[in-house]
Amino acid sequence: MRDHSKNRLALITGRYAARQQEKAAGDRRAFDDAFRAVRGEVILPVLGEIAAELRSAGHAPRIALDEAPETPSVALALGIRGVTAAPGTDLIAFSVIQRREAPEILAYLVVKPPPMDLLRFASPADITAYQVEQLVVDAIEHIFACRSI
Structure with a gap:
């Protein structure tokens, strides 16, 4: 193959790779923008209601947002009364992850024993207030059960 053709192919494939990267x-x-919208419209209101219920029961819950471009997330730290938890434990979180080709939203909890993945959402549009409420209440039950041992 002539050098001229090799150079042209290199330019063509290089431009193609750059366009694919831009598209991805x-x-x-x-x-991420769709997740942030669902976080604000669906997840945060549900977490706020749950946090209010926990406060009325004497706990000190806290909601934290992470705006890092590579991992937008939201977490509810339970602040269980009478428990001195290690930082970053006793919480339920929703975070954008990309461990496969396409990004996903991972719902998980962190409790001692180790963290546990709860559910993955392929699309932010799949997340409903009912799902968030049920998932978070179930996770809280699990965390309180772990703390009761």
Whole structure:
């Protein structure tokens, strides 16, 4: 093959790779933006209601947002009365992850014993207030049970 053709192919494939990278970055930005919208419209209101109930029972829950571009997330730290928890434990979180080709939203809890994945959402549009409420209440029950041992 002539050098001229090799150079042209290198330019063609290089441009193609750059466009694919730009497209993937744009897809990820759109996914993250959709997660942020669902977080604000669905997840945060549910976590706020649950936190209010926990406060009325004498606990000190806290909601934390992470705006890091690579991992937007939201977490509810339970602040269980009478428990001195290690930082980053006794919490339920929703976070954008990308361990496969496409990003996902991972719902997980962190409690001693080790953290546990609860559910993965392929699309932010799949998340409903009912699902969030049920998932978080179930996770709280698990955390309180672990703390009661």
